[in-house]
Amino acid sequence: xxxTIHNNILSRLVVLLMTLVAVEFSACAQPLAVDRSVDSLRxxxxxWRVDSLDGFVLKRYHFDEGQLFSAAQNxxxxxxxxxxxxxxxxxxxxxxxxxxxxxxxxxxxxxxxGSYFDMRSGAPICYLRIGGxxxxxxxxxxxxxxxxxxxQHATLTLRQGLPLIVTPDTNRFWEDSLDCRxxxxxxxxxxxxxxxxxxxxxxxxxxxxxxxxAIGLRPDGTVVILAVDGRFRHRSEGFTLNxxxxxxKWLGCVDAINLDGGGSTTMFVAGQDSNGxxxxxxxxxRYDHQGERPVANAVIII
Numbered sequence: 001x002x003x004t005i006h007n008n009i010l011s012r013l014v015v016l017l018m019t020l021v022a023v024e025f026s027a028c029a030q031p032l033a034v035d036r037s038v039d040s041l042r043x044x045x046x047x048w049r050v051d052s053l054d055g056f057v058l059k060r061y062h063f064d065e066g067q068l069f070s071a072a073q074n075x076x077x078x079x080x081x082x083x084x085x086x087x088x089x090x091x092x093x094x095x096x097x098x099x100x101x102x103x104x105x106x107x108x109x110x111x112x113x114g115s116y117f118d119m120r121s122g123a124p125i126c127y128l129r130i131g132g133x134x135x136x137x138x139x140x141x142x143x144x145x146x147x148x149x150x151x152q153h154a155t156l157t158l159r160q161g162l163p164l165i166v167t168p169d170t171n172r173f174w175e176d177s178l179d180c181r182x183x184x185x186x187x188x189x190x191x192x193x194x195x196x197x198x199x200x201x202x203x204x205x206x207x208x209x210x211x212x213x214a215i216g217l218r219p220d221g222t223v224v225i226l227a228v229d230g231r232f233r234h235r236s237e238g239f240t241l242n243x244x245x246x247x248x249k250w251l252g253c254v255d256a257i258n259l260d261g262g263g264s265t266t267m268f269v270a271g272q273d274s275n276g277x278x279x280x281x282x283x284x285x286r287y288d289h290q291g292e293r294p295v296a297n298a299v300i301i302i
Contacts, residue, residue, distance in 0.1 A: 071209070076279045079224055090300075115185065190214060190256040236280065
């Protein structure tokens, strides 16, 4: 009898101990609240290197290690003020080529890489229409030919060269109904009407740091184009999508779209050093301006 009581007490103590350990582990596993106010102040108060060009502004800033999101970061930013005569345009080629080539060939003043493409064939994998001609469609999910993939949930349209960022319908054929000659789908959407758009947490594309390219709009119509370098430890680690959307908001944008990134991220400005490549593309694994990846399409400034 005494032995039975002793065993029962021991069993209860073991269960209690396991419960306490589980609670403690659960508490430790919860993400810690992060105060981003210091990061926002550093972005807003950064002493950018500014080049005032013909109808737009080029800004550059390097955050030393630990200064932005506890990391080193290199940002290149183009601002096209409202009322500027400069306009956006999409360009594409059936053969993938560096952004600097696509831009220089048409006499562009500046450019960034555009939307996603198949690196083997060079074909767009998101909807793309240029000058009224459809060049790409949203490739379907495996086993689902109707609903679009998560990185096809934002659309950039150009009307007379002026951008508008819209959220498409979940149906992957939605763009067919748009009465617009220039349409580029990418994504995810980062900001909509000033609000942060919730991002998935089950894709390393979202949660890991990478090079990023984004376009945003301020309330007054100013266009903001951002290139964030990545994959260079101690020099520029890149952003998660959550970090990217925060920075676009801190830069004053109310709507913003994520474009292709990673090794594709490139910003070109005619007349600048290094053949106009102002950021540090990573496709050659060296922190220089020579690592452009050939891409299938680009957004240019004319």
